[in-house]
Amino acid sequence: MGDSSNPCTIAIFGATGHTGRVIVRHLLAQQKSKSLRLQIYVRNKGRLLDFFPDIESKRDVRVFQGLLTDTEVVKRTLSAAQIIICTLGENDNIPGVRILQDGANSIIASLEDFKANQEDWQKPRLFLLSSSTFNARFAADRPPLVHWLIKTAFSHPYADLIKAQARLLESTSLLSVTLIQPPVLIDEEGTGHEINTESVRLAVSYEDLGAAFCELVLEEQYHNLNAVGVSSKQGDRVLRYAPEILRRIFWGMYAHIIHLIFHSKA
Ligand SMILES: NC(=O)c1ccc[n+]([C@@H]2O[C@H](COP(=O)([O-])OP(=O)(O)OC[C@H]3O[C@@H](n4cnc5c(N)ncnc54)[C@H](OP(=O)(O)O)[C@@H]3O)[C@@H](O)[C@H]2O)c1
Numbered sequence: 001m002g003d004s005s006n007p008c009t010i011a012i013f014g015a016t017g018h019t020g021r022v023i024v025r026h027l028l029a030q031q032k033s034k035s036l037r038l039q040i041y042v043r044n045k046g047r048l049l050d051f052f053p054d055i056e057s058k059r060d061v062r063v064f065q066g067l068l069t070d071t072e073v074v075k076r077t078l079s080a081a082q083i084i085i086c087t088l089g090e091n092d093n094i095p096g097v098r099i100l101q102d103g104a105n106s107i108i109a110s111l112e113d114f115k116a117n118q119e120d121w122q123k124p125r126l127f128l129l130s131s132s133t134f135n136a137r138f139a140a141d142r143p144p145l146v147h148w149l150i151k152t153a154f155s156h157p158y159a160d161l162i163k164a165q166a167r168l169l170e171s172t173s174l175l176s177v178t179l180i181q182p183p184v185l186i187d188e189e190g191t192g193h194e195i196n197t198e199s200v201r202l203a204v205s206y207e208d209l210g211a212a213f214c215e216l217v218l219e220e221q222y223h224n225l226n227a228v229g230v231s232s233k234q235g236d237r238v239l240r241y242a243p244e245i246l247r248r249i250f251w252g253m254y255a256h257i258i259h260l261i262f263h264s265k266a
Pocket of ligand 1: 044
């Protein structure tokens with residue numbers, strides 16, 4: 001994908017996050033062999049420069065800073081993009097979170113504007129970081145109680161994800177969507193990634209998720225997939241991941257219950 005006469009323009013949202021950083025690192029490395037133009041949205045450029053100090057001096061990389069609700073910034077990021085990568089999101093169970101809805105609304109508004117005003121505009125493909133919890137085939141392997149605990153402990157960011165995802169999926173005249181649906185995200189070294197449409201393991205490291213994202217984006221053979229799971233090859237180590245998963249479920253349930261109590265009193 002992408003050659004010197006016809007570079008591939010990739011717009012990236014979420015580049016400063018755990019998944020986004022790995023993706024940007026891989027794409028920068030791929031720029032040597034593939035003709036890729038990266039257009040990166042950030043809300044805080046300083047944070048991106050902490051991770052990639054010389055990124056602004058690189059050829060074919062442009063960085064756009066602003067609010068996610070600022071359609072002009074989002075339009076500049078999306079300008080001429082054939083591929084959009086979105087790894088925006090929130091992991092903590094914070095009531096009212098709407099990062100993904102804001103991102104989806106701005107992306108849709110920008111594409112509507114391009115479609116109406118640019119004769120040569122072409123529909124891009126969006127690779128959206130979603131969750132295995134919302135893939136019926138993947139979730140069917142989970143015990144029902146565990147599935148309920150996970151949905152409840154992350155109820156607020158999941159509500160944001162589901163609303164944003166629905167808006168994007170229904171906008172078929174503006175974009176095609178591939179949902180990347182990983183299991184639990186873990187900050188550890190990679191053990192190799194697995195891309196699978198039938199099942200996922202218990203966990204995926206950010207390293208493996210980022211590498212898989214790049215493979216999915218850069219290999220056109222994957223571009224007809226609507227939803228795909230990504231796991232680490234050694235992502236089934238239950239005893240290794242259980243303490244971290246239980247810790248997150250505990251604090252997520254705590255936030256969910258506290259919100260219910262205060263919401264019912266209000
Ligand atoms: N935790 C899990 O086990 C799990 C499992 C499956 C799927 N997921 C999904 O993974 C996603 C989180 O991925 P991650 O861990 O890579 O996220 P992350 O490290 O928290 O990064 C989130 C990104 O979103 C940006 N962002 C957050 N709020 C923003 C705002 N108001 N305006 C603009 N940008 C904003 C952050 O920018 P800054 O750097 O400036 O903050 C960062 O670039 C969630 O959507 C979740 O549903 C999580």
